[in-house]
Amino acid sequence: MIMYSCKVSPGNVAKYARFWSSLPDIDIDYYCNSNNAAEIKQNIKLRKGVGNIDRAQELFNKFNRIPIYHSSHDIVKEDLYKELSCLPNRTHPSVQKYNDSPHIVQTLNEKKEFGKYAPLEFSEITRRLNLMRTDKLGHTCGHKSYYFLGELAELEEALIKYTIMSLLNKKFKLVSVPDILPKNVLESCGMAVNSDRTQIYSLDAVHHGSDLYLSGTAEMSLAGLLMNSTHSISDLPLKLAAVSRCYRAETSNIVEERGIYRVHQFTKVEMFAVTTPEQSEDMLEYIQKVQQELFSPLGFHMRILDMPPIELGAPAYRKYDIEAWMPGRNSYGEISSCSNCTDYQSRRLHIKYTDSNGNKYAHTLNGTACAIPRILIALIETHQDPKGKIFIPDVLQPYMNGKKYISKNTITPELKLAKIKK
Incomplete structure (x- = not known):
């Protein structure tokens, strides 16, 4: 999970809450865990080859280093979720x-x-x-x-x-x-x-x-x-x-x-x-x-x-x-x-x-x-x-x-x- 310790003004809290709620709640704990990269790459290969997990995890690491109040915070987060949204669902093991x-x-x-x-x-x-x-x-x-x-x-x-x-x-x-x-x-x-x-x-x-x-x-x-x-x-x-x-x-x-x-x-x-x-x-x-x-x-x-x-x-x-x-x-x-x-x-x-x-x-x-x-x-x-x-x-x-x-x-x-x- 992503955690921040910095203080944010009440007005900005509402702004960030609206921004987060407008995005899909993709399973970051799975897709952005580097230990799962090989499994996800194989799944992408088996499907139609759409999605770039390396790019998604790169953006995740970048985003995780940016304070919530920084001007580039929302931009990087939106790019991250666009990349994550291209990834396919997991595939049933027997398939x-x-x-x-x-x-x-x-x-x-x-x-x-x-x-x-x-x-x-x-x-x-x-x-x-x-x-x-x-x-x-x-x-x-x-x-x-x-x-x-x-x-x-x-x-x-x-x-x-x-x-x-x-x-x-x-x-x-x-x-x-x-x-x-x-x-x-x-x-x-x-x-x-x-x-x-x-x-x-x-x-x-x-x-x-x-x-x-x-x-x-x-x-x-x-x-x-x-x-x-x-x-x-x-x-x-x-x-x-x-x-x-x-x-x-x-x-x-x-x-x-x-x-x-x-x-x-x-x-x-x-x-x-x-x-x-x-x-x-x-x-x-x-x-x-x-x-x-x-x-x-x-x-x-x-x-x-x-x-x-x-x-x-x-x-x-x-x-x-x-x-x-x-x-x-x-x-x-x-x-x-x-x-x-x-x-x-x-x-x-x-x-x-x-x-x-x-x-x-x-x-x-x-x-x-x-x-x-x-x-x-x-x-x-x-x-x-x-x-x-x-x-x-x-x-x-x-x-x-x-x-x-x-x-x-x-x-x-x-x-x-x-x-x-x-």
């Missing part, structure tokens, strides 16, 4: 051995056999049945966008309702969240903002200020809701769920990610949990089990992957992905993930719990309960029929007025390309 390849934990459901019928891709099926538009949208929403039409739009809503009802039955608390967030919440959750690698859309700084962004997932809104909160240990674990529109600026030229596999906006149901440190590993297994229970009745083949360090991003201590088999593409595609972020986010957002020994930092976890449209790709391609129908899984039929299959949309006309007048 460190995976190198760059995920470990297959389990497979669920058998691959559907189509016999002599060659399964079609989602885009071709929906084109034939007039259920979606992704082209000629320049006059509305542009590249990497889509319209779902008729019963495909109904199926989207059915998936959301099915997922929400399932989570409510499991005692998740539903929250309606905002899609516009400030920079500090996004960065505290581990997202890169205003960098060459950012996936975040920013609002026009001239008209809306320089600090507002479109959310990429409800995880960030739910984390922001709990910012600067302290919870009784008897209230943990806390399980939240939210439906939101997600905005991603990312693009891809990879063949496997064509069509609506990677788009700029989509709807997602997200799970978010707050636990004690002792509960978080069990909670990760619980969230992953919930995902299995949600997806298995939908009938497509899946595999569960324990992801290697290079795929964890900055916040995650451990992460599971679920990939669904997409017969029309003849390949797997990621449909969900769940992560244990331990205290990476809670230290930055000051999310705590209290027990008989005082206040401590909680652990946060997140997991995808339903990401549309990737779920739709797996569903439509798996349940396609050569006669031009798409069978609806039994669990979704009550949310589609008892319909058992989707057929050609004859109500919504084809969209026409319109000229835009200047």
Whole structure:
């Protein structure tokens, strides 16, 4: 711990208190201990190589020699925390051995056999049945966008309702969240903002200020809701769920990610949990089990992957992905993930719990309960029929007025390309 014996005026005490509270409470005792440098360097190497522990410890030593009243005190401290904020979370010991390849934990459901019928891709099926538009949208929403039409739009809503009802039955608390967030919440959750690698859309700084962004997932809104909160240990674990529109600026030229596999906006149901440190590993297994229970009745083949360090991003201590088999593409595609972020986010957002020994930092976890449209790709391609129908899984039929299959949309006309007048 850093200790000072110098006297500071009452006015400056308030100034320094505000300054310290505005910064994340990163675990300095771990990251700035020179005895941990080799371990941290190895962790950085296993992840994506972001962060410089030597620089961070150098700044720490410099900062520790500066009196609190010195003019350079705040500047060095801010530089130190910027460097510390680039460092990734620790990595679960059993994951460190995976190198760059995920470990297959389990497979669920058998691959559907189509016999002599060659399964079609989602885009071709929906084109034939007039259920979606992704082209000629320049006059509305542009590249990497889509319209779902008729019963495909109904199926989207059915998936959301099915997922929400399932989570409510499991005692998740539903929250309606905002899609516009400030920079500090996004960065505290581990997202890169205003960098060459950012996936975040920013609002026009001239008209809306320089600090507002479109959310990429409800995880960030739910984390922001709990910012600067302290919870009784008897209230943990806390399980939240939210439906939101997600905005991603990312693009891809990879063949496997064509069509609506990677788009700029989509709807997602997200799970978010707050636990004690002792509960978080069990909670990760619980969230992953919930995902299995949600997806298995939908009938497509899946595999569960324990992801290697290079795929964890900055916040995650451990992460599971679920990939669904997409017969029309003849390949797997990621449909969900769940992560244990331990205290990476809670230290930055000051999310705590209290027990008989005082206040401590909680652990946060997140997991995808339903990401549309990737779920739709797996569903439509798996349940396609050569006669031009798409069978609806039994669990979704009550949310589609008892319909058992989707057929050609004859109500919504084809969209026409319109000229835009200047």
